[in-house]
Amino acid sequence: MLARQLLTKNKHELWTVYGGFPLRFSLREFQMTTGLICDKLPSESEVEDHHDPAYLSVWNRLFGAKSIVTVMDVIDMLREDAKAETRKRFSTWKKLSLALVVLIDGVVVCSNRKQHRVTRDFVEMLHDIEFFLSYPWGRVSFESTMERFGPSAGEEDPIGELKARL
Amino acid sequence: MTKKKLSKSKTISPPVVMKEELKRRNSRADARRDTLAKSPAIARGLRDESPISPSPAKTPAKSGGLRNESKLGDERSRDSEFTNPSLPCRLLHPAEFSDGGRLNIHSKPEYLGILVELLEGSEAWDEQVSSLCKTHSWDACKTASDEEQT
Numbered sequence: 001m002l003a004r005q006l007l008t009k010n011k012h013e014l015w016t017v018y019g020g021f022p023l024r025f026s027l028r029e030f031q032m033t034t035g036l037i038c039d040k041l042p043s044e045s046e047v048e049d050h051h052d053p054a055y056l057s058v059w060n061r062l063f064g065a066k067s068i069v070t071v072m073d074v075i076d077m078l079r080e081d082a083k084a085e086t087r088k089r090f091s092t093w094k095k096l097s098l099a100l101v102v103l104i105d106g107v108v109v110c111s112n113r114k115q116h117r118v119t120r121d122f123v124e125m126l127h128d129i130e131f132f133l134s135y136p137w138g139r140v141s142f143e144s145t146m147e148r149f150g151p152s153a154g155e156e157d158p159i160g161e162l163k164a165r166l
Numbered sequence: 167m168t169k170k171k172l173s174k175s176k177t178i179s180p181p182v183v184m185k186e187e188l189k190r191r192n193s194r195a196d197a198r199r200d201t202l203a204k205s206p207a208i209a210r211g212l213r214d215e216s217p218i219s220p221s222p223a224k225t226p227a228k229s230g231g232l233r234n235e236s237k238l239g240d241e242r243s244r245d246s247e248f249t250n251p252s253l254p255c256r257l258l259h260p261a262e263f264s265d266g267g268r269l270n271i272h273s274k275p276e277y278l279g280i281l282v283e284l285l286e287g288s289e290a291w292d293e294q295v296s297s298l299c300k301t302h303s304w305d306a307c308k309t310a311s312d313e314e315q316t
Contacts, residue, residue, distance in 0.1 A: 003263050006254045020250045071277065078284045095290035102277050110272035148272075163258065 014149050036138025050128040058126045069118040071106040074098050097126045108141045
């Protein structure tokens with residue numbers, strides 16, 4: 001389907017041709033396929049409303065002073081925790097947060113550039129787990145997926161780069 | 167339909183010769199492509215490629231769209247057979263399709279299995295499953311008592 005794509009101006013739609021007929025792949029089709037929440041993204045201020053400045057940042061609480069953490073690092077943390085003595089194990093909140101980090105950065109939203117690196121902004125949203133779970137991850141995932149399907153805006157020769165990528 | 171209405175409709179829509187109409191439409195589409203190709207941003211991106219077109223309409227294929235594909239030989243001849251001039255140009259010509267398919271997939275669903283192994287039975291697991299059920303109201307989350315109630 002990717003090889004059969006048509007060149008259009010639409011960034012949020014992928015058109016392919018099959019048997020002479022154009023087929024569309026857009027957010028609607030993505031939502032139907034994945035079942036993820038694809039609602040409108042909340043604004044930055046709405047996201048910040050769910051942070052609490054009285055607490056240390058969630059990143060610090062989970063990873064301490066580390067500035068770069070990969071999904072594999074998080075899985076290793078969970079593996080070590082499973083082997084640890086009961087009294088030394090992570091709290092339920094920490095374990096749940098680490099699992100959600102793996103789910104989002106390892107499976108749902110994977111960018112082209114920073115492969116399998118944990119995203120700081122996503123981690124900070126874990127302060128309110130209910131908010132995190134109701135966040136429209138489907139839309140975020142769709143956007144990062146379309147980045148990989150179509151030509152990259154930053155490239156000097158976007159079409160040539162896309163052809164090479166395919 | 168009354169005679170009055172018939173005469174009215176005749177004045178509004180004069181007879182159209184389909185061959186001429188198709189030619190006119192094609193030349194208009196070509197002119198639009200030419201103007202798009204002259205745009206510097208697109209020309210830089212596409213070089214010798216055809217121009218980027220706006221979103222394609224749901225246009226049907228030319229006559230022959232339902233031909234028996236098995237008779238058409240290789241992929242190349244099949245695609246040229248089904249070329250629809252009203253569609254934007256394609257990224258790759260069928261002859262350019264690579265043989266060894268490359269997968270640009272960065273998502274790792276195997277992480278899901280690892281998470282199940284590490285968390286199943288723990289409090290974090292129960293909390294995650296119950297919150298996901300609350301958010302999505304999945305059928306799989308329904309317990310036997312829920313089903314009895316319904």
